[in-house]
Amino acid sequence: MSLQLDDTSPNVRAARTRGWLRAAIVASFALCFVAAAVGFVGFLSQLRGVEAEPPHNADGIVVLTGGSSRVSDAMELLAAGYGKRLLISGVHPTNDANDISRSVPDSQPLMRCCVDLDHSAVNTRSNAAETRRWVRERGFKSLIVVTSNYHMPRAIVELSHAMPDVTLIPFAVVGDKWRDEPWWTSGATVRLLLSEYAKYVAAEVRVRLADAGLDLAPDLGEPGQRRPATALAN
Structure with missing residues (x-):
């Protein structure tokens, strides 16, 4: 049964x-x-594989420190007349104009006349806040943004949110390693891209919440540490 x-x-x-x-x-x-x-x-x-000259000039140039050849490329753009003035954002407190001059040959004349240093920013969000103050003080309406290609999407998210009325022109710096080998063949590059993608998504979510009136971090103090003093020489 x-x-x-x-x-x-x-x-x-x-x-x-x-x-x-x-x-x-x-x-x-x-x-x-x-x-x-x-x-x-x-x-x-969104990541550019080659560097391309800006399509036109802008009022100013901002470079976000922390990656290979960012500062030197920004100085070259300034020397070529793509902007009236350059802001180097995120400079370590122990570094000054002399340190930059030593790391970027033939930059002393430009350093004396046309370059401002921001020692306050400690991460991309505070880069945007300090850049906004600088832009407003100078009355600029357009800005060339210089940073590494993998960092550019998040930088544009933060800067456009901080300055919606300013025209942003990306200039993506492409490192030698990125050009020399496919990104998927390097474990370090894969980890870097995954980490940056996660930060980019987090920035997008926070900005959208802020636009909806639900900003969860209004003090611009996202967790982060100051870059090491050697970062400027990269």
């Missing part, structure tokens, strides 16, 4: 509920993974 379980029994209902819950969790994780992968591809599509 065979026994059949009652489909309405508590044990059967509980088992079915657990099965549905597991399936829902697996499906949610799968959807999140697909969304993250699609977003990462979209992020990569």
